[in-house]
Amino acid sequence: MFAVFSLNKIPTLSASTFPKKLNSGENSINDGLKGATAGISDKAKLRSDLLDLFDHNKVYQIRLFATMYQPRHIDGYQIHNRFFTPLKPSAFNSHELERIFKELSSKGSFKVITSPKTGLIRTSDKDDTHHMSRQWFTDSAMMFPLQRTLDPQGWKKNMMTNAAALNHPEAQRAVQETLKNPDWFRKGSVKNGVFHIYWPSSVELDTNQVPKPEKIKLDETWFSQNRLESQALMTLRLLETLKAGLIPNKNGQLKPWGFHPQDLEGRKAKNEAYVTNAIHSMSRYLIAVNTDPKPKNSIFILHPLAHGKRCLSRKE
Amino acid sequence: MTWDAAVTVLAMEKLKKFLYGEKFESPTLNRVKAKILKGNPAELSQENLEKFIAVGRTFVDSRITFPLHAGQDPMQTPSRAYDTSLSLLAASDYQFIPDDLFKDTQLRLQLLKKAKAALSGPHGMRRYNEFTETTKDGKQVKLHDSWLNINQNMPKSVLEPLLKQPVISTAKTHTDHIDSSSADSLLERQGGLSQFKYTAQWQLGLSASLQSLAKMKIALLREIQQKGSASVDEKNLLKEINKESLDFVNRNVAAIPGPLLGTEKLLKADGSPCQAYIPLEAYQAIPDLNNEIKYVPGEHSLPWHSSQLFDGLRKTLRAQKMEESLRSKGLLDT
Numbered sequence: 001m002f003a004v005f006s007l008n009k010i011p012t013l014s015a016s017t018f019p020k021k022l023n024s025g026e027n028s029i030n031d032g033l034k035g036a037t038a039g040i041s042d043k044a045k046l047r048s049d050l051l052d053l054f055d056h057n058k059v060y061q062i063r064l065f066a067t068m069y070q071p072r073h074i075d076g077y078q079i080h081n082r083f084f085t086p087l088k089p090s091a092f093n094s095h096e097l098e099r100i101f102k103e104l105s106s107k108g109s110f111k112v113i114t115s116p117k118t119g120l121i122r123t124s125d126k127d128d129t130h131h132m133s134r135q136w137f138t139d140s141a142m143m144f145p146l147q148r149t150l151d152p153q154g155w156k157k158n159m160m161t162n163a164a165a166l167n168h169p170e171a172q173r174a175v176q177e178t179l180k181n182p183d184w185f186r187k188g189s190v191k192n193g194v195f196h197i198y199w200p201s202s203v204e205l206d207t208n209q210v211p212k213p214e215k216i217k218l219d220e221t222w223f224s225q226n227r228l229e230s231q232a233l234m235t236l237r238l239l240e241t242l243k244a245g246l247i248p249n250k251n252g253q254l255k256p257w258g259f260h261p262q263d264l265e266g267r268k269a270k271n272e273a274y275v276t277n278a279i280h281s282m283s284r285y286l287i288a289v290n291t292d293p294k295p296k297n298s299i300f301i302l303h304p305l306a307h308g309k310r311c312l313s314r315k316e
Numbered sequence: 317m318t319w320d321a322a323v324t325v326l327a328m329e330k331l332k333k334f335l336y337g338e339k340f341e342s343p344t345l346n347r348v349k350a351k352i353l354k355g356n357p358a359e360l361s362q363e364n365l366e367k368f369i370a371v372g373r374t375f376v377d378s379r380i381t382f383p384l385h386a387g388q389d390p391m392q393t394p395s396r397a398y399d400t401s402l403s404l405l406a407a408s409d410y411q412f413i414p415d416d417l418f419k420d421t422q423l424r425l426q427l428l429k430k431a432k433a434a435l436s437g438p439h440g441m442r443r444y445n446e447f448t449e450t451t452k453d454g455k456q457v458k459l460h461d462s463w464l465n466i467n468q469n470m471p472k473s474v475l476e477p478l479l480k481q482p483v484i485s486t487a488k489t490h491t492d493h494i495d496s497s498s499a500d501s502l503l504e505r506q507g508g509l510s511q512f513k514y515t516a517q518w519q520l521g522l523s524a525s526l527q528s529l530a531k532m533k534i535a536l537l538r539e540i541q542q543k544g545s546a547s548v549d550e551k552n553l554l555k556e557i558n559k560e561s562l563d564f565v566n567r568n569v570a571a572i573p574g575p576l577l578g579t580e581k582l583l584k585a586d587g588s589p590c591q592a593y594i595p596l597e598a599y600q601a602i603p604d605l606n607n608e609i610k611y612v613p614g615e616h617s618l619p620w621h622s623s624q625l626f627d628g629l630r631k632t633l634r635a636q637k638m639e640e641s642l643r644s645k646g647l648l649d650t
Binding site for chain 1: 597
């Protein structure tokens with residue numbers, strides 16, 4: 001049996017005992033166990049003890065790193081690298097800013113990794129974890145400045161995929177329930193609302209390379225559908241992308257990252273259906289949530305102020 | 317939440333302009349507009365969109381514009397005045413005072429500075445500060461941001477001896493994120509695991525603030541360019557924006573990870589390798605081997621932050637070039 005080590009007195013660990021890749025400790029231990037534990041009766045216990053030891057080693061490594069980690073202190077700033085010295089007011093000029101921008105660009109600070117199939121971006125360098133392999137609508141929306149500049153075709157695909165996701169039967173059901181009775185959202189369960197998160201790996205394309213809404217798998221474990229930021233941001237971005245591709249600017253140009261007619265017509269007609277229905281339904285949803293319900297036996301009248309406040313307060 | 321309300325207003329303003337404010341016509345555009353308006357729902361009429369936007373703006377005014385005018389704190393939620401979302405709001409296209417660019421810029425700058433003062437740490441900005449919430453059984457409890465807090469990546473088998481007590485959580489390990497922000501679940505997540513003073517220091521607020529400042533400066537300089545001269549107030553405002561821009565350029569670039577003396581090989585708080593130059597989501601607190609608390613590169617990189625930083629730096633550069641051009645023409649002479 002392995003004892004719990006004092007965190008300040010970790011024994012020397014041999015390379016043969018421990019996996020080299022910290023992140024894949026469990027797999028490496030499992031692999032190692034296949035040959036090394038022949039004849040040992042309580043393999044489950046041994047495995048558990050080895051994993052404990054692996055955990056301790058990992059924690060030791062990061063605490064050792066923290067012990068040696070010394071950010072530089074210059075002019076009141078904590079600098080976490082060696083390449084940057086804080087600018088003085090006298091050096092705040094376009095020459096210096098350009099130098100910094102170029103250096104960061106050349107070193108990969110502004111890269112975007114896009115799925116060629118879905119246009120969705122990699123949300124983190126840890127997308128092998130449960131938490132970071134999911135996709136929030138907000139993750140996509142907030143990539144607007146970078147992805148549309150570096151990868152305009154990827155941005156369009158990204159928006160098409162998100163539009164399809166907003167046409168998922170569950171999203172549309174939540175819209176219909178809210179339109180019928182806004183209290184379904186306001187006073188119902190915290191799950192009553194349009195979802196925010198789905199699994200990019202579940203996105204399937206049809207023969208025309210258009211995502212299939214009904215195939216997209218949602219993150220059923222997420223606790224709340226109360227926030228409105230996701231749907232509002234996505235409605236905004238879809239409208240911006242439509243405008244950029246359909247309405248020429250002052251110089252008569254369309255943006256490469258906008259939805260052009262060829263992205264919406266012919267074989268791509270489903271894209272248009274998904275984009276327009278996403279804007280139509282999400283706009284009505286956002287308005288309904290923040291507006292008085294339809295008074296009985298009368299025409300629809302907007303009284304958003306009182307309920308808007310009450311509703312937003314409840315959801316906070 | 318104020319940010320949710322403001323971005324809803326922005327979306328509806330964009331929708332109104334797209335449906336009713338564009339003179340350009342084409343068969344595709346007309347068809348797209350007709351499909352968005354399918355069934356002609358009353359709430360998407362121009363009149364109703366305008367009413368909705370007006371009311372939404374009143375709501376945002378009540379939480380941002382009016383309190384700031386009165387020298388009070390803005391409000392993201394009733395229980396949480398300051399939140400990184402306010403930095404996102406300051407960086408957005410939302411106009412607090414649409415008919416007065418100077419006052420709008422003043423207010424945006426005020427919002428940014430107040431959020432900076434309330435949330436800043438030496439390695440980034442807290443998502444929010446400690447706040448009081450009511451649990452299901454009516455108790456008032458203090459909560460803080462526990463995600464990526466100290467010990468976030470410590471397995472139970474390591475953490476329990478360190479804490480000298482069982483980890484109070486239904487999660488198997490501390491890294492099993494409990495997906496709830498209700499007061500009860502936050503309490504559970506925080507049980508023995510995190511402390512407000514060791515809240516992670518996040519980067520999104522830093523890059524959003526830089527975006528916001530660049531946007532302000534470009535708008536102000538455009539106005540000055542159009543008028544052909546700058547008032548004393550405008551010059552003072554520009555000076556203040558420049559001071560903050562310098563600070564946020566420094567804060568943002570200082571937080572990009574890179575090798576340091578003694579730590580050529582960078583690690584993140586979970587023990588995984590950290591890539592130099594790739595902007596991080598946050599810096600996380602770790603007890604070192606002497607039990608001193610150090611902030612080290614956090615668990616994840618975050619392209620969303622890279623996207624904001626790219627936009628913020630690029631626009632700061634553009635704004636600076638504009639300023640230098642106006643100075644060369646004597647438009648900003650003192």
